Amino acid sequence: MPSYGFHASHEQIAPSQLLGDVQRAERAGFDMAMCSDHFAPWSVRQGHSGFAWSWLGAALATTQLRLGTVNAPGQRYHPAVIAQASATLAEMFPGRFWVALGSGQNMNEHITGEKWIGKDLRQERLEECVEVIRRLHAGEELTFRGRHITVERARVYSLPTTPPKLIGPALSPATAARAATWADGLVTINTQLAAVRDIVDAYRGGGGTGPLALQVHLSIAPTMSEARDIARDQWQNHPFAEPIPHDTATPEDFDIIGRFVPDDVIAGGVLITDSVADLVERLRELESVGFDEVYLHHVGQDQSWFLDLAEHELLPALRE
Numbered sequence: 001m002p003s004y005g006f007h008a009s010h011e012q013i014a015p016s017q018l019l020g021d022v023q024r025a026e027r028a029g030f031d032m033a034m035c036s037d038h039f040a041p042w043s044v045r046q047g048h049s050g051f052a053w054s055w056l057g058a059a060l061a062t063t064q065l066r067l068g069t070v071n072a073p074g075q076r077y078h079p080a081v082i083a084q085a086s087a088t089l090a091e092m093f094p095g096r097f098w099v100a101l102g103s104g105q106n107m108n109e110h111i112t113g114e115k116w117i118g119k120d121l122r123q124e125r126l127e128e129c130v131e132v133i134r135r136l137h138a139g140e141e142l143t144f145r146g147r148h149i150t151v152e153r154a155r156v157y158s159l160p161t162t163p164p165k166l167i168g169p170a171l172s173p174a175t176a177a178r179a180a181t182w183a184d185g186l187v188t189i190n191t192q193l194a195a196v197r198d199i200v201d202a203y204r205g206g207g208g209t210g211p212l213a214l215q216v217h218l219s220i221a222p223t224m225s226e227a228r229d230i231a232r233d234q235w236q237n238h239p240f241a242e243p244i245p246h247d248t249a250t251p252e253d254f255d256i257i258g259r260f261v262p263d264d265v266i267a268g269g270v271l272i273t274d275s276v277a278d279l280v281e282r283l284r285e286l287e288s289v290g291f292d293e294v295y296l297h298h299v300g301q302d303q304s305w306f307l308d309l310a311e312h313e314l315l316p317a318l319r320e
Contacts, residue, residue, distance in 0.1 A: 001287075001318075001319065002214075002287055002291050002292055002293055002294045003031040003032060003292065003293050003294070004030055004031055004293075004294055004295075004296065004315060004318060004319075005030055005031060005032040005033050005034055005293060005294065005295040005296070006021075006022060006025035006028075006030040006032075006033045006034075006295065006296060006307075006310075007033070007034055007035070007036075007215055007295045007296060007297035008021060008022050008025075008033055008034070008035040008036075008055075008059070009035070009036055009297060009299075010035060010036050010037070010038055010048060010049055010050045010052055010055070011036060011038050011040075011041035011042055011046045011048060011049055012041065012046045012047075012048060012234060012299070012301050013048055013301055013303070014048050014050065015048075015050030015051075015054070015055045018035075018050065018055065019055065019058055019059060019062065021303045021307070022035075022059050022063060022065070022067075023059075023062060023063055024303070024304075024307050025065075025303075025307060025310075026063045026064065026065050027311070028307045028308075028310045028311035028315065029310070029311055029315045030065070030296075030310070030315070031065075031066075031293075032065050032066040032067065032068075032293070032295075033059070033063075033065045033066075033067050033295070034067065034068045034069060034070070034215070034295050035052055035055065035056065035059075035067070035068075035069050036052065036069070036070060037052035037053075037069045037070060037071045037072070037108075038052075038107070038108050039076065039107070039108040039109075039111055040107050040108060040250065040251055041251050042107075042235075042237045042238055042251065042254055043234070043236075043237050043251050043254055043255055043258070044251045044252060044255055045233060045234070045255075046234060046251070046301070052069050052071075053069075053085050056069060056089060056097070057089065057092075060089060060092070060093045060096060060097065061092075061093075064096075065096070066095070066096045066097070066098075067096060067097055067098075068097065068098035068099060068100060068165075068167065069099055069100070070099075070100040070102055070169050070187070071099050071100065071101055071102070072101070072102050072103060072104030072105070072108065072109065072126075073101060073126070073129040073133070074103075074104065074122070074125040074126060074128075074129050074148065074149065075104060075109040075112055075114055075125075076104070076108060076109050076111065076112060078149075079128075079129035079130075079132040079133050079136075079149060079151070080132060080136060080142075080151055080154045080156075082099070082101075082129070082133060083132065083133040083136035083137060083154075083156050084136075084156050084158075086099045086133070086137075086164045087136075087137060087156050087158060087159050087160055087163070087164070088158060089164070090160035090162070090163060090164040091158055091159065091160040091161075094160060094161065094162065095162065097164050098164050098165040098166075098167055098184075098185075099164055099165075099166060099167065100166075100167035100168065100169040100187050101126060101129065101130055101133070101166055101167070101168070101169070101183075102126065102169040103119065103122035103123055103125070103126045103175075103246075104122060104126075104246075105245065105246050106246060106247050106248060106249050107248060107249060107250065107251070107254070110249050116247070119243075119246070121148070123175070123178060124147060124148060125147075125148035125149065127178070127182065128144075128146040128147065128148050128149040129149060130166060130182050131144070131146075132144055132149060132151055133166065134163075134166065136154060136155070136156045137156065137159065137163035137164075138163070139155075139156070139159055140155070141153060141154070141155040142154050142155070165184040165185060165210075166182070166183060166184050167183055167184060167185045167186065167187050167210070167213070168180070168182070168183030168185070168186050168187070168203070168208075169186075169187050169188070170186060170187075170188050170199055170202075170203065171188060171189065171199070172199065173198045173199055173201070173202035174202070176188070176199045176200070176202040176203040176206070176208070177202040177203065177205065177206040178206075179203060179206075179208065180202070180203045180204075180205075180206030180207045180208030181206065181207070183208065183210060184210045185208075185210030185211040185212065185213065186199075186200070186203045186208060186210065186211075186212050186213065187212075187213040187214070187215060188200070188213075188214060188215070189214070189215045189216070189217065189269075190214060190215070190216045190217060190269070190271065190286055191268070191269065192268070193285055193286065193289070196214070196286060196289055197289050200212060200289050200290065211292040211293065212289075212290055212291045212292050212293070213291060213292065213293040213294070213295065214286060214287075214289075214291040214293070214294050214295070215295045215297060216271060216283065216286065216294060216295065216296055216297060217235060217238070217269060217270045217271070217297050217299055218270060218271040218272070218273070218279065218296060218297065218298055218299065219231040219234075219235070219270050219271070219272045219273075219298065219299050219300065220271075220272075220273050220274065220275075220276075220279055220298060220306065220309065221274060221300075221305075222274060223274050224272070224273070224274045226274075227272045227273060227274055228263060228266075228272055230299060230300045231266050231267070231270045231272050231299060232263065232266055234299045234300060234301060235266065235269065235270050235299040236258045236261045236266050237251075237254040237255065237257065237258035237261075238269050238270075239261075239265060239266060239268050239269025239270070240257065240258075240261075244257060270299055271283075276309065276313045276314050276317055277317070279314065280314070280317045280318055283318065296310070296314075
């Protein structure tokens with residue numbers, strides 16, 4: 001049986017409230033948590049995007065949860081800075097912090113004014129960043145001149161006894177296969193069961209041996225009508241096919257694209273239900289792929305009802 005985590009969505013909730021939510025998630029019985037690392041939300045309606053690294057320090061200091069974030073080094077963040085930031089959290093909170101390193105999304109990275117490059121080049125850049133971060137975590141004084149990344153005599157002085165795990169986020173089999181060559185584990189998101197299985201198979205087939213994590217977007221409410229309304233209001237801009245999610249630049253652009261998304265398309269990326277029993281059954285199907293960790297993201301902006309439900313009904317049912 002997997003461990004169950006709470007996903008803290010910075011795009012949707014003010015960081016002060018989100019800190020209270022993750023503290024409440026610990027009291028509700030979640031085993032761990034993760035958060036997004038965005039500069040902009042997916043929609044103007046979501047209206048938030050706190051700085052993940054400031055929030056992580058507060059969340060780790062005020063809970064006992066293990067926490068991680070999905071980060072894109074290379075454009076908005078220099079990898080030496082991410083090496084230092086992640087080393088600091090791992091030193092302060094041993095064994096409780098991990099970071100997943102991805103190739104990024106234009107909505108967050110375009111702020112630097114640098115050209116938004118194609119996926120193939122972003123993947124090359126990511127792998128250079130991974131090398132830089134690992135070498136700095138090993139205590140090396142590093143000068144590095146790659147195709148995309150330059151580092152000049154960098155050294156991270158405050159190092160943890162054990163470096164934080166570097167996880168590979170993947171939304172496709174091709175990305176999962178590349179992650180297998182460097183990552184300490186894999187994280188993906190819920191979609192059709194066959195697609196999730198293909199991603200996991202590509203990671204394992206490429207030699208990846210680390211633990212598997214799944215982030216599940218869901219909308220649960222007392223009625224199906226309310227659950228659908230929450231999903232449409234907050235998450236209708238998310239379940240698009242490539243290249244929209246990675247290449248679209250602003251929340252306003254996403255709102256224009258997402259105006260006419262049918263409910264069945266939204267439901268392809270969000271588990272929408274009014275029943276704990278139904279949600280458990282659908283989660284069990286995804287868990288059958290072999291995930292070690294499942295992070296639950298209720299896509300509503302008010303987490304209080306969901307966290308009460310998780311404590312009293314959902315988590316006990318999942319752990320039966």
